[in-house]
Amino acid sequence: MRIDDVDPATMTGEQRELYDIYTTGVRVAPGSPFTLVDTAGRLLGPPAIWIINPVFGKALQQIGSAVRFGSQLPARAREIAILLVGHHHDSAFELYAHERAGAAAGLTEADLAALAERKEPAGLSEMEACVLRTTVRILDAGTLDDDEFRAAATTLGEPGLLELTTIVGYYNMVAWQLAIFDVQPPASA
Structure with a gap:
């Protein structure tokens, strides 16, 4: 990745709110086909970059959540x-x-x-x-x-x-x- 991982220990409050969305709930439920958090607790995929701008990151995760969990398409x-x-x-x-x-x-x-x-x-x-x-x-x-x-x-x-x-x-x-x-x-x- 072209930017450094954001260490969960040094996150701002806004970053922590976004981080918590990806480390709790339906995205990490047993049987989820993929994870967006590695074994060290660092974000993977899009959230790994969205965390650098929590205002945009939260908005983007809301769209992603609607697409994955709220779509009426099968x-x-x-x-x-x-x-x-x-x-x-x-x-x-x-x-x-x-x-x-x-x-x-x-x-x-x-x-x-x-x-x-x-x-x-x-x-x-x-x-x-x-x-x-x-x-x-x-x-x-x-x-x-x-x-x-x-x-x-x-x-x-x-x-x-x-x-x-x-x-x-x-x-x-x-x-x-x-x-x-x-x-x-x-x-x-």
Whole structure:
């Protein structure tokens, strides 16, 4: 990483509040597909850089929390979108975390391999296939034409399409941050 880890022993009060979000609760519950805290108590992934600016870090974690724990899109569909973004940016940490989350959501090794090649895995539901096609189009063009919008809104609903565009945008931003600060998966991965 291009910046020094923030030592939990020297954190400000605001940093400690953000840190506590990642070291307690649902993110560290048994069975969580990945962790954002190493065995020494240091943050991994996006929180490892967000901790340097707790005002932005708290806002970003709220969006991340909504994406991971509040989305109405099924977990498999959500992970398909996130993995496509991760592969689009060749984001090692996103792929490390979300290949695990995708497997926990029911994506098989064959599904993960197909997504790595931007191919449609066999047996996707109509919603999952729509998420895949729409995500690829957003990544390639930055938008949807009228027909693509109508097709996605019909399948996902307008609220679902808003969620999908938020997920794609959020994970694009995360991939850029991870690349700029050179945040990598844990060595044990």
